[in-house]
Amino acid sequence: MQKKIIISEFYNLAAVIHKDKVEELLFTTKHYQVNSIYLGVVNKIFPSLNAAFVNIDNKYKSGFIHSSDLHFVKRSRDFNNTYSVAISDILTSGQKILVQITKEPALNKGPRLTTNLTFVGRYIVLLPFSKSICISKTVSDSNERNYLKALAVLLKPVTMGLLLKPSIVGVSEEVIINELKYLKAQWNFIQKLACISPAPKKLCGNDNLVYKAMRDFYVDQNTSILADSNYAAYCIRKYLNKWACSLATKNNVQIYNDCNSIFELNGITLAFKQAISNKVDLPLGAYIFIDKLEALTIIDVNSGGFNKPVTSHSAVLKINLEAAKEISYQLKLRNISGLIIIDFIDMQFQQDQLQLLKYFHKCLEQDVAAPQIVQLSELGLVELTRRRTKQSFSEVFSSSYSQPILQNFRDKTFVQILNTELKYFQFNCQHFDCYTLPSVSISNSSIISYQSKISSDLNNPIKHINPTVFSHYYSIQRDSKIIT
Structure with missing residues (x-):
C-alpha cells in the first residue's frame, strides 16, 4: 500500500498517510523542540x-x-x-x-x-560524548549487522560514537560519509558559537517541518509526497538528492492548491476533529471517551448503540477488541503520554481478558513511544504508561479552553476549524502568557492566495496571531518580512 506524506508549510502541518489512514500529525512550534x-x-x-x-x-x-x-x-x-x-x-x-x-x-x-548531546541525521546519529557503536535492533540480518558494524568502526571519529538507524540498510558508503561530515561540521559550529554567545541563547533548532517529515517518515520510492508551495517542493527534492533517494520519488513531488479538498480526501480533517474531541465513535456503534487530566489520562469504553445479535460475553469481547485497536491509534495520534488508565467493559471470563491484553499489546507494538502495559487490576482497569517526548495534541491546542467551542465543528472545514480556534484564543488571551505579532507582508503568491481564501471564508483578515497557543502556523520563514 502506497504511503503519502502531505506537507503544508502555511499551516505548519505535516501528515503521514498509510493504508488510507492518518498515522502521524506533525507540528512544530517556535520554541522548545526536541533535540534543540x-x-x-x-x-x-x-x-x-x-x-x-x-x-x-x-x-x-x-x-x-x-x-x-x-x-x-x-x-x-x-x-x-x-x-x-x-x-x-x-x-x-x-x-x-x-x-x-x-x-x-x-x-x-x-x-x-x-548534556549528552546527539545530532540526528537520516541514516546515522552522531554522539559527541560517547565512543560506542550502536546498531538499530530492527536490523535483524546478521550479515548486514556485521557489515554495518565494520563500516562504523572505519568511519567513527576517535572521540565520538555512532548510532546507525534502520534506514541505513542499502545506502552507499559515500552518502553515509557525507552525512557524517555534515553532522561533525554542525557540532564544530555549535562549539564555536557556544564560546562567543551570551547565555541564555538558542544555538540549534529543530523546527524545520519539511526536514523532519522527510527525515523520519520517508521510506522508499513508493512514497508519494504533496506540498503546498514551490519552495517546500524545492526543499523536498534537495533533501532527497542529498540522501541519494530514487529519481522516481524526486519527480513525484506534487504541489496542491486547495488544502481543504486534499485534507478531506486523505482523512486529515476527520483525524483532526477526532483528536480535538473527547468522544470517539467506533464502527459498530460503541464509543470511547478520553479525558486527559494533569496527572493521568482516563479512557472509558462504552457499548453505546451496539446491538449485534451475539451472545453476551462475545459481544463484550468484540467491543473491547475494537476499542483496544482504536485506543492504540488515538494514543499515537494525540501523543498522549504518562500514566493511562483504561476502563474496558467488564468481562467475566479470564480467557477473554487474556485475549484482550494480548491483542492490545500487539496493537501497541508499532508505537515508537514504547507503551508498556503494567497490569489488569482487580477492578478490571488496564494500566499502562507511554513515554513522553513531544507535546500532546491537547497541549498544542490547549483543549481545556477550546473544547466547549470545538465540539460543534463536526461539519466545518479544516481551515474554518483552525481559524475559529485562533479567534477564540485571541479573545481569551488572558488565560495564557502570550503576545501578538504585527502584520505580515508576504511575497509568495501561493501564500497570498491562501490568505485571501481564509479571509473570505471568515470575513476577518489574518493580522494578529497568538504564537503561544497556535505555534507558528502562519509563520513564513523565507518568503515574508515582519513589519516592526
Whole structure:
C-alpha cells in the first residue's frame, strides 16, 4: 500500500498517510523542540531532588535537568559515579551549560534537558560524548549487522560514537560519509558559537517541518509526497538528492492548491476533529471517551448503540477488541503520554481478558513511544504508561479552553476549524502568557492566495496571531518580512 506524506508549510502541518489512514500529525512550534540545543544558565539548584533548573530562554519556562543527565560536566575526572554524586558538586548557580531538549514542556512544566548531546541525521546519529557503536535492533540480518558494524568502526571519529538507524540498510558508503561530515561540521559550529554567545541563547533548532517529515517518515520510492508551495517542493527534492533517494520519488513531488479538498480526501480533517474531541465513535456503534487530566489520562469504553445479535460475553469481547485497536491509534495520534488508565467493559471470563491484553499489546507494538502495559487490576482497569517526548495534541491546542467551542465543528472545514480556534484564543488571551505579532507582508503568491481564501471564508483578515497557543502556523520563514 502506497504511503503519502502531505506537507503544508502555511499551516505548519505535516501528515503521514498509510493504508488510507492518518498515522502521524506533525507540528512544530517556535520554541522548545526536541533535540534543540541551547546555551543555558543554571538558575536554581535543589539538592533534595538532586536536580536543577536551567534558564534557556528568558521568555519561557526554565528547563529541568537531573544529575543523571549531567554527562561530562563533573569537576573531577571520575565519570564512573555520575549517578551517585550530589548535583551541588557538579553545578553552581549562574554557571553556563550546553544542554539539549529531550522532552518538550507540558502545560505546567518546563522541558527536560540533558548534556549528552546527539545530532540526528537520516541514516546515522552522531554522539559527541560517547565512543560506542550502536546498531538499530530492527536490523535483524546478521550479515548486514556485521557489515554495518565494520563500516562504523572505519568511519567513527576517535572521540565520538555512532548510532546507525534502520534506514541505513542499502545506502552507499559515500552518502553515509557525507552525512557524517555534515553532522561533525554542525557540532564544530555549535562549539564555536557556544564560546562567543551570551547565555541564555538558542544555538540549534529543530523546527524545520519539511526536514523532519522527510527525515523520519520517508521510506522508499513508493512514497508519494504533496506540498503546498514551490519552495517546500524545492526543499523536498534537495533533501532527497542529498540522501541519494530514487529519481522516481524526486519527480513525484506534487504541489496542491486547495488544502481543504486534499485534507478531506486523505482523512486529515476527520483525524483532526477526532483528536480535538473527547468522544470517539467506533464502527459498530460503541464509543470511547478520553479525558486527559494533569496527572493521568482516563479512557472509558462504552457499548453505546451496539446491538449485534451475539451472545453476551462475545459481544463484550468484540467491543473491547475494537476499542483496544482504536485506543492504540488515538494514543499515537494525540501523543498522549504518562500514566493511562483504561476502563474496558467488564468481562467475566479470564480467557477473554487474556485475549484482550494480548491483542492490545500487539496493537501497541508499532508505537515508537514504547507503551508498556503494567497490569489488569482487580477492578478490571488496564494500566499502562507511554513515554513522553513531544507535546500532546491537547497541549498544542490547549483543549481545556477550546473544547466547549470545538465540539460543534463536526461539519466545518479544516481551515474554518483552525481559524475559529485562533479567534477564540485571541479573545481569551488572558488565560495564557502570550503576545501578538504585527502584520505580515508576504511575497509568495501561493501564500497570498491562501490568505485571501481564509479571509473570505471568515470575513476577518489574518493580522494578529497568538504564537503561544497556535505555534507558528502562519509563520513564513523565507518568503515574508515582519513589519516592526
